[in-house]
Amino acid sequence: MPDNQGLGEQALNKAAEIGISSQLDEVENLDVDVKTDPLKLLGGEVDSVKIEGEGLVMQKDLRVEELEMQMGNVAINPLSVAFGKIELTKPTKGSTRVVLTQDDINRAFNSEYVGSQLQSQKIHVNGQLVTIVPQQVDFRLPGNSKVAISASILLRETNETHQVAFSAVPKVGANGQTVSLENVEYGDTNEISPDLTKALIDATSEILNLSNFDLEGMSLRVKQLQIETGKLIMQAEAYVEQIPSA
Structure with missing residues (x-):
């Protein structure tokens, strides 16, 4: 000093x-x-x-x-x-x-808090109301202003496991407090349920919600939100x- x-x-x-x-x-x-x-x-x-x-x-x-x-x-x-x-x-x-690094966001996605948030809601998959249990969520920051998510999701009632993959562009809400995902594009997997994708999109928004960083x-x-490869920077x-x- x-x-x-x-x-x-x-x-x-x-x-x-x-x-x-x-x-x-x-x-x-x-x-x-x-x-x-x-x-x-x-x-x-x-x-x-x-x-x-x-x-x-x-x-x-x-x-x-x-x-x-x-x-x-x-x-x-x-x-x-x-x-x-x-x-x-x-x-x-x-x-x-x-x-925030890619690893930081992955850690949050696979935390008990986000897991319990996802499991606390029932969603429609193939016309049936089910509980989703995330097995593994892989969040990536590939650059080009996008985030990419691939997830392995267990449907508790049917015991089926589904793969979900999509990329999207995060945008900051007008109030500067919330982050939404726009321009969602699906990967090789067919979208099995809009509700399932929405649950993962909502979980991403929840993790990136600015109130999480308030002291x-x-x-x-x-x-401003800027995405570099492997890293997300908020001004x-x-x-x-x-x-x-x-």
């Missing part, structure tokens, strides 16, 4: 790191960098707050490869600093970048009412 970093900055960094970590299931690396000077801090002014994280596991077993958040001109209660807290006196906005006092609104605006602290 640089020698010229003020004690106030160090205390705030540590408090925010502990506070954010406490909201996550796992953290590989988390670094908070508060920039200000002692006089400004006494007046409740902070020049900038930068949060950088790697390998953060959020709710629903969703792992984030990288998270970067940058906020400028943050107004805080100077008295809160004495207690090692960053208490905002007014909300602030920041820019955020979230990177207490912070909400994100996606501006978002953060609305911050409070920075979690210890």
Whole structure:
């Protein structure tokens, strides 16, 4: 840690790191960098707050490869600093970048949470109402702005296993909170049930829903979704009412 970093900055960094970590299931690396000077801090002014994280596991077993958040001109209660807290006196906005890998999304797809979500609904397959049990879901990011999903699905009532494969283009909803899949194209397998495909599309939207990445006092609104081979990058605006602290 640089020698010229003020004690106030160090205390705030540590408090925010502990506070954010406490909201996550796992953290590989988390670094908070508060920039200000002692006089400004006494007046409740902070020049900038930068949060950088790697390998953060959020709710629903969703792992984030990288998270970067940058906020400028943050107004805080100077008295809160004495207690090692960053208490905002007014909300602030920041820019955020979230990177998810193909492996991260696969992990979420094959998690208990998504499995139970899919099994909790009955759908129509060949004119019969059945319960679907995902055996294996393979989510890929092949590039060219698409996601590709192939899944092996057991129909509990008939004990049949079906393969489902399709690709689609994720689009961010107008509110910046939801992601929908458009331009669905089917693979080699014939579509056995529109309901089954819809269940998988809904599960994808649920995993990529931006509220999954919100921390207490912070909400994100996606501006741009970019797909590279093996990686999905979200550029978002953060609305911050409070920075979690210890």
